[in-house]
Amino acid sequence: MKINSYMARMNKAYLFADIAQRVEAYKTAHPDKEIIRLGIGDVTRPLTPHVAKAFADSALAMGTPEGFRGYPPYEGYDFLLDAIIEKEYAPLGVKLSRREVFVSDGAKTDTGSIQELFSPDTRIAVTDPVYPVYVDSNAMAGRLGFQENGIYPRLITLPCTPETGFAPVLPAGGIDVLYLCSPNNPTGAALTFDQLTPIVRWANENGALIVYDAAYKAYITEKNIPHSIFEVEGARTCAVECCSFSKNAGFTGVRCAYTVIPEELMGLDGDRKVSIGALWRRRGESKNNGVSYPVQCAAAAALDDIGQKETAGLVAGYLSNAKIIREGLQKAGFTVYGGVNSPYVWLQTPDHMGSWQFFDELLSRAQVVGTPGAGFGAAGEGYFRLTAFNTPENTQRAVERIAKAF
Ligand SMILES: *Cc1c(COP(=O)(O)O)cnc(C)c1O
Numbered sequence: 001m002k003i004n005s006y007m008a009r010m011n012k013a014y015l016f017a018d019i020a021q022r023v024e025a026y027k028t029a030h031p032d033k034e035i036i037r038l039g040i041g042d043v044t045r046p047l048t049p050h051v052a053k054a055f056a057d058s059a060l061a062m063g064t065p066e067g068f069r070g071y072p073p074y075e076g077y078d079f080l081l082d083a084i085i086e087k088e089y090a091p092l093g094v095k096l097s098r099r100e101v102f103v104s105d106g107a108k109t110d111t112g113s114i115q116e117l118f119s120p121d122t123r124i125a126v127t128d129p130v131y132p133v134y135v136d137s138n139a140m141a142g143r144l145g146f147q148e149n150g151i152y153p154r155l156i157t158l159p160c161t162p163e164t165g166f167a168p169v170l171p172a173g174g175i176d177v178l179y180l181c182s183p184n185n186p187t188g189a190a191l192t193f194d195q196l197t198p199i200v201r202w203a204n205e206n207g208a209l210i211v212y213d214a215a216y217k218a219y220i221t222e223k224n225i226p227h228s229i230f231e232v233e234g235a236r237t238c239a240v241e242c243c244s245f246s247k248n249a250g251f252t253g254v255r256c257a258y259t260v261i262p263e264e265l266m267g268l269d270g271d272r273k274v275s276i277g278a279l280w281r282r283r284g285e286s287k288n289n290g291v292s293y294p295v296q297c298a299a300a301a302a303l304d305d306i307g308q309k310e311t312a313g314l315v316a317g318y319l320s321n322a323k324i325i326r327e328g329l330q331k332a333g334f335t336v337y338g339g340v341n342s343p344y345v346w347l348q349t350p351d352h353m354g355s356w357q358f359f360d361e362l363l364s365r366a367q368v369v370g371t372p373g374a375g376f377g378a379a380g381e382g383y384f385r386l387t388a389f390n391t392p393e394n395t396q397r398a399v400e401r402i403a404k405a406f
Contacts, residue, residue, distance in 0.1 A: 054301030076103025129376030188338015218248035328399035
């Protein structure tokens with residue numbers, strides 16, 4: 001039996017496993033030291049009471065003859081599709097129909113699976129630094145060639161640095177699919193209307209598709225930033241948008257997300273135009289069994305009036321941590337980005353230190369764990385990510401330790 005060589009020859013050193021190993025080694029050598037983790041991209045606060053109650057009540061209902069439900073609809077129950085359309089999009093002036101919204105168990109699942117719709121020779125572009133899922137899913141499918149010295153020969157990487165305003169500089173042609181994440185993991189930067197509008201125009205002019213990951217849209221606090229790519233004119237003919245309940249409502253362990261695919265969005269099969277939404281629906285009907293009823297009830301509860309208020313409280317808590325990090329490090333002389341429309345703060349390592357070297361120094365001098373920028377791509381070298389996913393107390397203590405140590 002021959003295996004998938006593209007998968008077998010992928011880089012094995014997985015970023016977070018590597019980090020865990022270094023932290024373990026440090027703990028073994030220094031058992032008396034207390035470590036604070038600002039490295040994880042996972043939420044830390046519990047589900048809100050209203051959401052937890054909807055989750056539990058619907059689970060109990062499944063244990064009654066009247067309340068029992070079998071396989072859910074592949075693309076989500078109407079009550080959740082309607083809640084997403086009315087609560088997440090209508091207030092932005094974005095009109096969607098039920099057939100344009102696809103509920104799933106994760107934005108990772110969707111951003112990782114969408115590439116199944118692309119031909120093997122599709123030219124893929126990602127921003128650098130990048131959320132690794134977009135790259136890995138295309139690599140496994142053989143679309144990027146074999147990695148050599150950390151570089152995929154058929155992947156186009158677009159550096160996003162302070163010099164580019166953390167937006168990609170787009171070549172005139174040569175790209176079929178562009179993955180974008182805004183607000184961005186890991187840089188914490190959010191694309192403004194002024195930055196996103198020309199990208200949408202570029203995609204339409206080039207016949208390219210934008211896969212827009214808006215998992216952190218709830219963290220947007222500034223006015224000139226779109227909460228959806230569909231707020232930008234022309235996006236309905238060039239973009240799909242992936243959203244999630246993970247980072248706003250704390251659903252990383254519950255699992256619920258959704259992808260929006262406009263009916264106008266087409267791809268080419270030779271000369272024939274094919275609906276991307278129809279293809280995604282067809283794929284899902286063969287590969288998915290939808291999302292469980294209690295999970296969808298919990299997600300809908302997060303979108304009703306009480307749920308929205310509670311969820312906004314969760315996000316505000318994380319944003320307040322991000323502010324503690326951002327302002328504390330700024331005061332200590334660091335150059336920092338992000339943390340305003342995002343739970344991530346992206347800092348420049350002091351004295352042009354390599355990002356893995358800074359990781360080790362931060363661990364040994366301040367006992368704080370973060371994520372080296374180089375782990376997200378070559379353009380992340382010289383940068384470092386800290387996350388707001390911890391308690392305010394620990395966040396404050398971590399910042400004090402960093403300020404003292406550097
Ligand atoms: C956390 C995260 C997601 C959310 O993924 P889920 O599978 O819905 O939990 C999506 N995109 C990015 C960039 C993320 O950091």
